[in-house]
Amino acid sequence: MMSQSRCWAAILIAVLCCGCRPEAPRGEARLKTTPVKGIVEVDGKPALNVSVKFIADGSSSDIARPALATTNEKGAFAVSTYVAEDGLPDGDYVLTFVWEEAISLNPTKKDQLKGAYSDPKKSKHKVTVIQGTPIDMGVIALSTTGAGK
Structure with missing residues (x-):
């Protein structure tokens, strides 16, 4: 009986791992990607745990969700887009x-940037990616105290 349990466990693990492949979500073709990197400083200092979201601007990209x-x-x-x-x-x-609080017992974490950079319609930060040309955005x-200050 024990060996049958192990067999089912192995099958379950194999099935779960099949869903962990570095592919695009269902219905979305995996597109070729180009490396993009940079550094975020807040008030002149490197900032840990800032979430940076890259949202396609109009129809220029075929990506269906933010990276x-x-x-x-x-x-x-x-x-990171796929992997x-x-x-x-x-x-x-x-x-x-x-930039959410790094350690907090509060379930409603606050953006330390006070929402100043969270609206894509108001963002002054943009990038154009051309295949095969890696991008170093330098320091952002x-x-x-807010955007543009």
């Missing part, structure tokens, strides 16, 4: 930034 990146302790990020740090497909993108300077 994401999160900054490390040096403020550095590399964009870690694979970059973005060709197109124009608008960036948004949210943000402020806790």
